[in-house]
Amino acid sequence: MSTPTWDEFAELALKRIAASGAEYGDIRIQDSHTEHIEGEDRRIASIRDIRDTGFGVRVLYHGAWGFAASSVLSLEEVPRVADLAVEIAKGSTSIALEKVRLAQEPVHRDRIVTPCRVDPFGMPLEKKTDLLMSVMDLLHRPAGVVRSRASLWARQDRKLFVSTEGSHLEFDLLAGQGECTATALHEGRFASRSFNTPHLRKGYELIEEADFMREASRVAEQAVKKVKAPLVEAGEYDLVLDPEHLSLTIHESCGHPSELDRALGYEANYAGTSFLTTEKLGTFRYGSQHVNLVADNTEPETLAATGYDDDGVSCQQWDVIRDGIFVGYCTNREVAPKIGATRSLGSNRADGWGSVPIVRIANIGLEPGSATVDQLIADVKHGIYIEGHGSYSIDQRRYNFQFGGDAFWLIENGKRTHMLRDVIYHGITPEFWNSCDGVANRSVRRRYGFITCGKGQPGQSGWMTHAASTARFRQVQVIRGAERS
Amino acid sequence: MTGASGKSWPHMTSRDEFHFLSDLVFTRSSADHTMVSLHDHHAGTTRFANNQVVQNVDTRRGTLRVTVAFDGQHGTASTTDFTAGAIQDTVTRAERIARVSPVDPEYLPPPKPCELPVRETAKPETVAAGPSRRLEYANEAIGQCRMENLLAAGAVSSSMTAVGVAADNGLFGYEQQGAARFSLTVQAGDTTGWSAAAHRSIDHLRVQERTLAAIRKAKCGREVQDLPAGTYPVILEPAAVAGLWAWLLWSLDAKSYAKGVSPFAGKLGHLVVDERISLRNSPDHPDLLGDGFTREGLPSFASIWIAQGRLQQLAYDRFTAKVDGVDPIPTLDAPVLSVDGFPVASIQDLVKNVERAILVTNFWYIRPVNDRSLLLTGMTRDGTFLVEKGEIVSAVKHFRFHESPLAAFQQVEAWTHPMEAVNSETGKMLVPAMTLPRFHFSSATRF
Numbered sequence: 031m032s033t034p035t036w037d038e039f040a041e042l043a044l045k046r047i048a049a050s051g052a053e054y055g056d057i058r059i060q061d062s063h064t065e066h067i068e069g070e071d072r073r074i075a076s077i078r079d080i081r082d083t084g085f086g087v088r089v090l091y092h093g094a095w096g097f098a099a100s101s102v103l104s105l106e107e108v109p110r111v112a113d114l115a116v117e118i119a120k121g122s123t124s125i126a127l128e129k130v131r132l133a134q135e136p137v138h139r140d141r142i143v144t145p146c147r148v149d150p151f152g153m154p155l156e157k158k159t160d161l162l163m164s165v166m167d168l169l170h171r172p173a174g175v176v177r178s179r180a181s182l183w184a185r186q187d188r189k190l191f192v193s194t195e196g197s198h199l200e201f202d203l204l205a206g207q208g209e210c211t212a213t214a215l216h217e218g219r220f221a222s223r224s225f226n227t228p229h230l231r232k233g234y235e236l237i238e239e240a241d242f243m244r245e246a247s248r249v250a251e252q253a254v255k256k257v258k259a260p261l262v263e264a265g266e267y268d269l270v271l272d273p274e275h276l277s278l279t280i281h282e283s284c285g286h287p288s289e290l291d292r293a294l295g296y297e298a299n300y301a302g303t304s305f306l307t308t309e310k311l312g313t314f315r316y317g318s319q320h321v322n323l324v325a326d327n328t329e330p331e332t333l334a335a336t337g338y339d340d341d342g343v344s345c346q347q348w349d350v351i352r353d354g355i356f357v358g359y360c361t362n363r364e365v366a367p368k369i370g371a372t373r374s375l376g377s378n379r380a381d382g383w384g385s386v387p388i389v390r391i392a393n394i395g396l397e398p399g400s401a402t403v404d405q406l407i408a409d410v411k412h413g414i415y416i417e418g419h420g421s422y423s424i425d426q427r428r429y430n431f432q433f434g435g436d437a438f439w440l441i442e443n444g445k446r447t448h449m450l451r452d453v454i455y456h457g458i459t460p461e462f463w464n465s466c467d468g469v470a471n472r473s474v475r476r477r478y479g480f481i482t483c484g485k486g487q488p489g490q491s492g493w494m495t496h497a498a499s500t501a502r503f504r505q506v507q508v509i510r511g512a513e514r515s
Numbered sequence: 516m517t518g519a520s521g522k523s524w525p526h527m528t529s530r531d532e533f534h535f536l537s538d539l540v541f542t543r544s545s546a547d548h549t550m551v552s553l554h555d556h557h558a559g560t561t562r563f564a565n566n567q568v569v570q571n572v573d574t575r576r577g578t579l580r581v582t583v584a585f586d587g588q589h590g591t592a593s594t595t596d597f598t599a600g601a602i603q604d605t606v607t608r609a610e611r612i613a614r615v616s617p618v619d620p621e622y623l624p625p626p627k628p629c630e631l632p633v634r635e636t637a638k639p640e641t642v643a644a645g646p647s648r649r650l651e652y653a654n655e656a657i658g659q660c661r662m663e664n665l666l667a668a669g670a671v672s673s674s675m676t677a678v679g680v681a682a683d684n685g686l687f688g689y690e691q692q693g694a695a696r697f698s699l700t701v702q703a704g705d706t707t708g709w710s711a712a713a714h715r716s717i718d719h720l721r722v723q724e725r726t727l728a729a730i731r732k733a734k735c736g737r738e739v740q741d742l743p744a745g746t747y748p749v750i751l752e753p754a755a756v757a758g759l760w761a762w763l764l765w766s767l768d769a770k771s772y773a774k775g776v777s778p779f780a781g782k783l784g785h786l787v788v789d790e791r792i793s794l795r796n797s798p799d800h801p802d803l804l805g806d807g808f809t810r811e812g813l814p815s816f817a818s819i820w821i822a823q824g825r826l827q828q829l830a831y832d833r834f835t836a837k838v839d840g841v842d843p844i845p846t847l848d849a850p851v852l853s854v855d856g857f858p859v860a861s862i863q864d865l866v867k868n869v870e871r872a873i874l875v876t877n878f879w880y881i882r883p884v885n886d887r888s889l890l891l892t893g894m895t896r897d898g899t900f901l902v903e904k905g906e907i908v909s910a911v912k913h914f915r916f917h918e919s920p921l922a923a924f925q926q927v928e929a930w931t932h933p934m935e936a937v938n939s940e941t942g943k944m945l946v947p948a949m950t951l952p953r954f955h956f957s958s959a960t961r962f
Contacts, residue, residue: 073617073619073620073621074616074617074619075619075621076589076591077589077590077591077612077616078591078592078593079590079591079592079593079608079609079612080592080593081592081593081594081595081596081601081605082576082578082593082595083594083595083596084576084595086574094568094571095568095569095570095571096571096572097570097571097572097573098572098573098574099572099573099574099575099576100574100575100576101575101576101577101578101595101596102575102577103596114573115573117646118571118572118573118646119571121571121646121647121650122561122568122571122650124650124654125563125567125568125650125653125654125657126567126568127566127567128565128567154615155611155612155615155616156615159615159616159617163617176774176775176776177771177774177776213776215774215775215776218775218780218887219887220775220776220886220887294564294565295564295565295666295668295702296564296565296569296668297564297668298564298666298668298700298702298707299562299564299668299669299670299698299699299700299709300670300698300939302879305961384574384576385572385574386570386572388570421882421883421884421892422882423880423881423882423892423893423894423915424880424894425879425880425894425896425913425915425960426879426880426894426896427960427961427962429960429961429962430894430913430915430958430959430960430961432884432892432915434884452885454884454892456915456957456958458960458961487560487562487570487670487672487698488558488560488572488574488672509917509957511884511885511890512885512887512888512890513885513888513890
């Protein structure tokens with residue numbers, strides 16, 4: 031007997047769901063292939079080739095959810111798991127006060143494929159390990175560097191989504207990333223400096239275009255300068271933040287609070303709730319007039335641009351903050367109707383076949399302004415220029431935040447001068463975004479992806495991209511990260 | 516083997532089946548060394564919020580990982596498909612990687628065969644627990660909160676895992692592990708109370724007791740006052756202590772120590788915290804989630820890491836352990852933190868004995884600020900209170916802290932016996948609740 035096709039497995043599951051009397055059901059069958067090469071201190075420490083295959087069945091029965099999943103894709107297991115999902119959903123009805131009502135979505139039949147010039151899995155492994163070894167050699171070249179890391183990551187997801195409503199979606203998605211880090215030691219202190227490509231839905235051309243050799247030399251030199259740099263003086267500074275740094279600030283202080291499930295209390299026990307409560311929609315001043323944060327799950331190469339989400343809703347673009355006012359949430363088919371929306375914005379994603387989809391941050395980016403980076407800096411008397419990611423922490427409603435960075439330069443009288451170390455800034459989200467008085471133009475816009483955004487119980491890792499141009503913030507509290515402040 | 520047996524499915528991969536699978540791998544492998552590890556995990560979670568179920572899931576994932584090596588060149592491949600064809604493909608992928616990998620100067624052959632402890636922690640009641648048992652607990656928590664006109668958000672989970680490790684030199688280990696977890700956040704208007712538990716036995720989650728504790732916290736928080744940031748005496752409940760100590764434990768890496776990029780650099784054998792504090796690993800403790808062996812095939816065993824405040828042990832990878840002559844390599848899967856002397860009986864007694872302090876239920880989003888000093892930041896969460904003259908006076912708006920556990924735990928003023936501690940960002944530990952004379956809060960938030 032030949033092995034059944036994924037479509038045949040899907041049909042088997044959906045028939046069981048339909049026979050149960052459930053009002054909705056879907057199945058996701060997925061085969062994920064990950065290659066992760068990690069170098070450490072001039073050696074290749076590990077190369078892992080991971081195949082993760084399985085399926086998940088989601089059922090909505092009398093307004094309550096059930097979900098079951100298995101890594102065994104067989105004619106016996108698919109109906110067992112489908113029946114289990116129905117049974118679980120029936121159980122959930124006993125504690126479902128408010129019935130789930132899904133927002134309407136047209137039926138879609140489509141196939142989504144990530145465009146790729148160079149197949150990362152077809153690229154000879156030796157070429158990749160040679161690259162990492164050369165990068166680590168460069169990282170160790172400056173005196174004072176004591177540790178190095180370099181890695182390459184690629185993932186291919188083949189997925190089929192089929193729903194009882196008739197949607198049939200096939201996906202063949204790619205993503206990749208590369209990075210390297212040098213750690214320097216000086217007088218008992220140590221400091222690291224990193225370069226990383228963004229996580230993007232591209233082939234190996236992402237790595238080839240990155241010029242790792244030049245970047246490795248640069249970050250190694252800067253690691254040594256950073257560890258020897260003077261400690262920042264605590265106080266108020268104007269901050270000029272680069273796009274990579276801003277991607278994390280956007281993620282934590284705008285992305286998470288704009289998830290509607292958080293605002294409605296779904297994540298109260300773990301990831302937290304949101305200060306952007308529903309009565310603020312359309313009226314709350316989140317930032318200055320320079321702040322326009324747009325969710326765009328249609329931008330090619332970005333992580334959340336998958337054509338459709340795991341509700342089978344097509345990817346869309348919408349405003350989250352327009353001219354500083356909070357105007358939009360990230361939603362799925364379950365929560366969208368709770369704020370009167372007739373359609374989901376398509377932000378429901380699971381991190382694999384074994385997880386149930388939940389509301390996820392979209393590709394939220396800061397819209398470019400009109401200034402150049404030089405103009406932003408020229409108008410700063412006493413400030414700090416920050417690149418990259420460092421320490422980060424934020425309260426569970428996303429008000430009180432604190433960020434470090436990967437590299438810091440003092441700005442004096444309109445000029446970027448020498449490096450600083452141990453810079454930490456903190457504030458309250460709306461106050462911070464209201465202090466934004468300039469965003470650089472589109473020519474410096476960059477995109478950075480996240481693949482480890484933690485949310486949900488059991489925990490899931492969300493994927494999304496945040497784009498930004500360099501931006502300036504006035505009079506932000508800076509403290510020293512070297513000591514209790 | 517993989518589900519064709521029909522009615523009995525899903526059963527976890529048994530010891531005999533893992534033997535069969537690993538032998539199949541060894542037969543197909545042409546490498547100098549071959550290792551196989553198994554992680555067959557079956558878990559269910561019922562999640563609730565706003566007093567109703569919002570998510571109810573059951574997932575089974577079996578993973579087989581194969582690592583092979585030729586003359587110090589190694590590669591790893593894994594699969595979730597346990598059919599013979601997929602296993603052959605996994606061996607082939609691992610070999611293909613190994614043959615083109617650069618020689619790893621730190622590669623070591625699999626550990627020599629030894630008797631690996633088997634801690635059969637798969638309690639029958641946890642194994643048998645399914646969606647209905649989880650719903651029963653969810654219902655209990657929700658019901659209690661509804662009666663008080665409060666909102667419950669939480670999760671109940673149970674899991675069963677078959678774990679195995681085998682090498683072609685005869686090394687073999689297999690055990691079954693069960694675990695159950697419960698966590699609850701009770702919302703009373705703008706304030707919250709929280710409680711959590713994890714245990715090998717689902718019967719030991721004490722859902723009613725935990726629910727009442729979270730309700731008490733939430734109700735205590737109904738009057739909230741603003742306090743300025745600054746340095747205060749604190750009473751840290753066990754979850755808060757565990758949150759800080761987790762980062763201390765994660766910073767014990769021996770290789771970083773050797774290269775001088777560790778917060779403990781030069782401190783092995785020296786006083787790092789209050790000289791009455793000790794930290795042990797106790798994998799046999801019935802209230803902890805200890806393992807029999809590590810993924811590398813090393814036995815887990817009882818050991819002492821900090822004795823009377825002095826650092827005794829680092830977390831070793833096998834290569835660094837060989838360089839440093841450390842054998843056997845201590846594991847830290849079941850931490851117990853204790854304080855010598857005379858503990859008080861309860862957290863209430865800690866409260867009674869302070870003139871003025873901040874009582875912290877839990878911390879949230881703890882992250883390192885400075886790796887050299889192990890300076891951490893994070894927020895208080897789900898119950899932060901002002902204590903004056905031995906009584907809780909009011910809740911206070913949550914604080915951000917800026918503190919290093921290496922500084923904060925230099926002096927412990929009062930403490931309880933070690934108690935169960937679980938929070939959302941760390942595993943389970945046994946730690947005392949503690950009163951510390953100085954703890955630095957750098958700012959406050961809006962709620």
